Amino acid sequence: MLAACGTTVSGHPTAARNPVTPIVSVDGLTKLLPDPSQFPTRYTALVLPADTAKQAADDLNGYLPGAQVDPSACAPETPTAGPVAAVGNDDTTRATLTVVLTRSTQPLSTLRNQLQGCGTVRLGHSGATSVVTTQLDPPPPANADDSLAIKRTVGAENSRTGLTRTMQSLVGQIGDVRINVTYMTSGTASDSEALDALFTTALRKVRKG
Template sequence: MVLAGGLLAGCGDSVEGHPIAVRGPVTPIVSAEGGLAKLLPDPSQFPTRYTALVLPADTAKQAADDVNGYLPGAQVDPSGCVPATPTAGPAVAVGTDDEARATLTVVLTRSDQPLSALRDQLGQCGTVRLGDSGLTSVVSTRLNPAPPANADDTLAFERTVAAPNDPTGSQRTMQTLIGQIGEVRITVSYMTSGSGKDGEGLDTLFTTALRKVRKG
């Protein structure tokens, strides 16, 4: 008896012919980004002033670290302010506004912690010093009222990252909205080295990102 491709025999059945290797794994392989890339907003869904793209996996981690403001491997003081490691991700889409020297970024991760744990941590980590290769930077964070949104939980904060010994006095400023739906954490952040803000663009993209994750 010859079996057509895709027909499976039961445990007690006898199948004639030669055994062949299974094409593909029996158990699906979960990639490092945990299937999150398909949940990102499409670049065309970014506000029109931003030129957007989905980042490849090898650069997504660096972009997520930039938005977070914490250098990987840096010494963190207080030590209790080290960000928790996600269980999967990140998947990242970023839009650039060259004129405003700003970016609008969506970062998706999976977390085994509720968003309230991050809120509690941020409440105790208003000022954090980072040390890396002899360089020091100061991360200052201020919690804002959580935005109403179609998510299990949300939070908002403003953050600046500055190097006290930098003679140029430059700093990065972030406005960030975070929502959690199940184990998927949605972070949308506006980051600039200038003085501008784009609250409307941030709110719009946050709503779009939440809707995309909800739809799956």
């Protein structure tokens, strides 16, 4: 998992979809995660305990708790509940697919606007500086109120090859449940097909409640 303390963000806003508002209870978030058996083939999956789920969510955002964020407005939102998470590992490519669910009172457009305005962000922690670069791609078609597609790299300044993490994330919101599905690797591999499939599965699971 990532341990980062710096960020660069760029992208383009897109219009939100027409909202629908099924709501699930706070206590039901874990039940909305895809089952490990629903992860794409090659990914050995498990549901993470609460403390590890929080670390995983921070890693996917590229942030460490307590890091100095510059600009400070680019710090990630604190969810109203969660996170809960399930992660699948591909032992061949050493890549991961992670599903993180949280509850948020803010629409996904708030995150979109934040990323648009955070061009370059540096995060300092324990004397080190990390840089996260984030790009907004066209959102995927999704059975959700709204969705985002995000490309992100996280690494220390002047990182050597292999020390920078690359992530592709699909993010959706259904009611107050935010769904983040991320493919992460330290190499050059990608698996858009598995990412798309797991995102669809995760949305379907949340939609069913």
